[in-house]
Amino acid sequence: MLPLLFLLAPVVVPADSLRPTSLGHRLAFTYANDFFFGTDYYFTQGLTFDWVSPALARSPANHLLPAGPAGSVLTHGVALRYDGFTPLSITDARVRVGDRPYAAYFYASLYRASNQAGQRRRLTTALEIGYIGPAAGGKFVQTKLHELTNNPTPRGWDYQIRGDAVLGYRVLLEQRLLAAGRAAELIGRAEVSLSTLYTYAGAGLHLRLGRFVPYFTNSGLPGHDGPRRWQCYGEGNFAVRAVGYDATLQGGLLNGSSPYVLAARDVRRAVLHGTAGLVLAHDGLSFTATAGYVGPEFSGGRPHLWGVLGLARAF
Secondary structure (H helix, E strand, O other), rough: HHHHHHHHOOOOOOOOOOOOOOOOOEEEEEEEEEHOOOOOOOOEEEEEEEOHHHHHHOHHHHHHHOOOOOOEEEEEEEEEEEEEEOOOOOOOOOOOOEEEEEEEEEEEEEEEEEOOOOOOEEEEEEEEEEEHHHOOOOHHHHHHHHHHHHOOOOOHHHHHOOOOEEEEEEEEEEEEEEEEOOEEEEEEEEEEEOOOOEEEEEEEEEEEEEEEOOOOOOOOOOOOOOOOOOOEEEEEEEEEEEEEEHHHHHHOOOOOOOOOOHHHHHHOOOEEEEEEEEEEEOOOOEEEEEEEEEEHHHHOOOOOOEEEEEEEEEE
16 A cells, blocks of 8 residues: 555645646546346446545656547546456356356556547546455455345355456547537447456547537536536447456466466456446536446356446545
8 A cells, every 4th residue: 555655645746837726626426236237146236436526736746647649628637446257147156167257356547638628639547556356345245245235155266366456547538520509429448458357458439419418518527617517418328448467357467376367268358348327417526327248258148237326426
């Protein structure tokens, strides 16, 4: 935790008059679980906390994150993320050979968004630091939740992916392609992740339909929309990823002691990802309800659906 605290610590850095920092703040929370679709396998539960503040512009981590072109407005944030994964059956006390391993991770993503409103373009870069393995608490979280909801006790967490470091770098570029006033917007997305957790390259589309503030007019701070107006819209994302490495399937890069992992030849190298959801927002407060989708990630695997509820406050 000490390296993470150092990266978050405020230090004096010179101001950049060519790339001003947004003065807005944003706090967001999401909860994901596949019980929304009546399943209990693969990606089974996830939590995120996201904090955006101009104070984070002072983090030393920003020396590793490009500021983007002159004229950009910068937004700085940190996101904390937990995700847990299981095989198809959680009541089997033995290793299910050919199925997904048990795995859980927790990491912090320190990011900077460089927003160009005039060009309808945004570049987001992130440094990710954390761990995968028992210390993430996957066994405790799922066991306790199932105990509270009177569901079957998961019995295979003793065979989960063993402890390893998560260290990565991610880049996302977004560019508006088409728009119809404030009623429709199509945005192209290209993303690359180089990490001990997930290494991939992906491309996709982001569609928004309804009543909304245009995506690139808010200085890179979604939800901080200035005028006190209602927003209600649907949005969807579709992407294809070329997968290089997936530690939740193959185990960590530094620790080869996991009792069960999938062989590299069994990992699907092209995977579909998608989301579809509704957003209701007013005066910086927003609520989202989203369905997530991922295609088969390994040989013999199934596509999977889950639900996500989100609440955010920008000010």
